[in-house]
Every structure is written in structure tokens, then in C-alpha cells.
Amino acid sequence: DVQLVESGGGSVQAGGPLRLSCVASGYTYRRHCMGWFRQAPGKEREGVADMDRSGSTRYADSVKGRFTVSKDNAKNTLYLQMNSLKPEDTAMYYCAAELDLGGCTPTPAAFRYWAQGTQVTVS
Numbered sequence: 001d002v003q004l005v006e007s008g009g010g011s012v013q014a015g016g017p018l019r020l021s022c023v024a025s026g027y028t029y030r031r032h033c034m035g036w037f038r039q040a041p042g043k044e045r046e047g048v049a050d051m052d053r054s055g056s057t058r059y060a061d062s063v064k065g066r067f068t069v070s071k072d073n074a075k076n077t078l079y080l081q082m083n084s085l086k087p088e089d090t091a092m093y094y095c096a097a098e099l100d101l102g103g104c105t106p107t108p109a110a111f112r113y114w115a116q117g118t119q120v121t122v123s
Contacts (some may be wrong), residue, residue, distance in 0.1 A: 002026040002113045004095055009118030012085055016122075020080040022095035022115055030073060033104035035111055036080045038091035038120075047106035048093070049080065058106060063089075085122045092117045 008020040020036070035050040049059045049069045057069050068081040078095055096111035104110070 002097065004097060004113055004115035006093070006095055006115040006118045009093060009120045011121040011123065014085060014087055014122055016085055017081070017083045018085060018120060019082065020093055020095070020118060020120075022078040022080075024076045024078070024097065027097070031099060032097045033100045033111070034069070034071065034078050035096045035098075035104065035106060036067075036069065036078075037094045037096060037108055037111075038089075039094070040091040043091075045094070045108045047108070050104045050106050051078070052104045053100040058104070060106075082120070085120075087122050089120060090122050091120060093120050094118075 003025045005023050012018050031053055033052050036048040037045050038048050039045040047060055048063055049067055051057045051069045066084045071078045094117045095115045097113040098111045
């Protein structure tokens with residue numbers, strides 16, 4: 001059974017950094033698309049970044065140049081490094097996974113497996 005466990009959220013001042021981690025069990029990142037999503041109160045869940053099985057990444061325009069996705073295959077851990085955080089980045093952040101059968105689709109509906117979420121608050 002696939003399980004994802006997130007950590008690393010918290011409160012930070014605008015302009016500061018934060019790193020989220022997502023540890024997977026039951027499978028390896030080598031076969032999966034991995035995505036980071038976020039959901040602010042009253043808003044729909046939106047894609048932040050994703051990484052396909054080859055390691056290619058894609059970012060939402062709102063976070064390009066500030067957020068970086070990386071992974072450590074040996075630790076089966078995905079990371080989201082967030083720099084230059086803005087108040088509008090405040091949201092619940094989720095990592096998600098789905099088998100990569102030919103590319104990633106950066107929408108929530110395309111992912112079956114989800115972590116529990118972690119709150120990021122920027123003030």
C-alpha cells in the first residue's frame with residue numbers, strides 16, 4: 001500500500017525559506033510522478049510543482065524561480081524548497097503521487113495517492 005508522509009510546514013516571515021519533505025513507502029519515486037499542491041481557505045487545490053520519473057520538473061508561474069523540487073531516491077524522499085516566501089503562499093501543502101505512464105498531469109484529479117498535508121503560513 002502506498003503511503004506518503006509530509007513534514008516541514010510552519011510559520012515564517014515574508015522573504016524567508018521553508019523546506020517540505022515527503023517520505024514515501026510502498027513504492028519508489030523512480031516509477032511515479034510526484035506533485036506538490038496547495039490549497040488556501042476558500043480556494044481550489046492548485047498545482048505548485050511536479051516531477052516525472054525522469055526527474056523533469058515543472059512549476060506554476062506563481063512559484064517559478066522561488067520553489068525547487070528535488071528528490072533523494074535512496075531515502076525515498078521528495079522535497080519542496082521554498083524561498084522568498086510571500087503571504088500569498090499561505091496554504092495547506094500536499095504532496096501526491098501517481099504512476100508515471102508517459103508523463104505527469106499537474107491536476108489534483110490525476111493523482112491517487114496523497115499525504116496528509118502540512119500548513120505553511122507566511123506573514
